Amino acid sequence: MPRRTFLGSLSGPKVDVAIDMGNPFLNVAVDGFLKIGTVAATRAAAEDAYFIVKRGNISRHNFENTLKKMCREGAYWGTVAGVYAGMEYGAERIRGTRDWKNAMLGGALTGLLVSSACGHNKDRVVLDAITGGAIATAADFLNYLA
Structure with missing residues (x-):
């Protein structure tokens, strides 16, 4: 069976706002x-x-x-996104390298913080940290593939 592929790119308007917080x-x-x-x-x-x-x-x-x-x-x-972006950036600065592990650490810490702030029990906090790390790592890998 013949396969069809899409050769091209899709893009939308790029809007970038920079706010310098110092x-x-x-x-x-x-x-x-x-x-x-x-x-x-x-x-x-x-x-x-x-x-x-x-x-x-x-x-x-x-x-x-x-x-x-x-x-x-x-x-x-x-x-949630601000906390994640900050955590990933912090992990990158502390580790001195830019790789998928920063996304994993940022996602796990974000899941932990958000879940704790919502008053969840200990088991739910741990599960949310694992979920946050897994989702962030998967997103980083998918972004690498694209």
């Missing part, structure tokens, strides 16, 4: 917060817009709820 660690953390927070807020807006249009009920109440959800989701995921 410290490279803070610069990385704030950059992660802003980028992922924006994505999460946009996702929340698109999801709510879909359901509002589907129901055919556009009201001030729905609009206010959407804005609250956008802020909540953007702040949560932005914070």
Whole structure:
């Protein structure tokens, strides 16, 4: 059976905002917060817009709820991304090398911190740390392949 492949590239507009906090660690953390927070807020807006249009009920109440959800989701995921970016950068600086282990350490520490801050029990904190490390490592490997 013949195989078809796609030879080309897909790209969108690149928007890069740099905020200098005076410290490279803070610069990385704030950059992660802003980028992922924006994505999460946009996702929340698109999801709510879909359901509002589907129901055919556009009201001030729905609009206010959407804005609250956008802020909540953007702040949560932005914070997680900022913590991860900072942890990975810190691991890179401490270890003096740039490899997949930094992603693993950053993901594990982020999972541990976020889970602890949410008040989870000890077993859940450990599982969230393992999950964070695994996801970050897999993402780093996939990014390397792409």
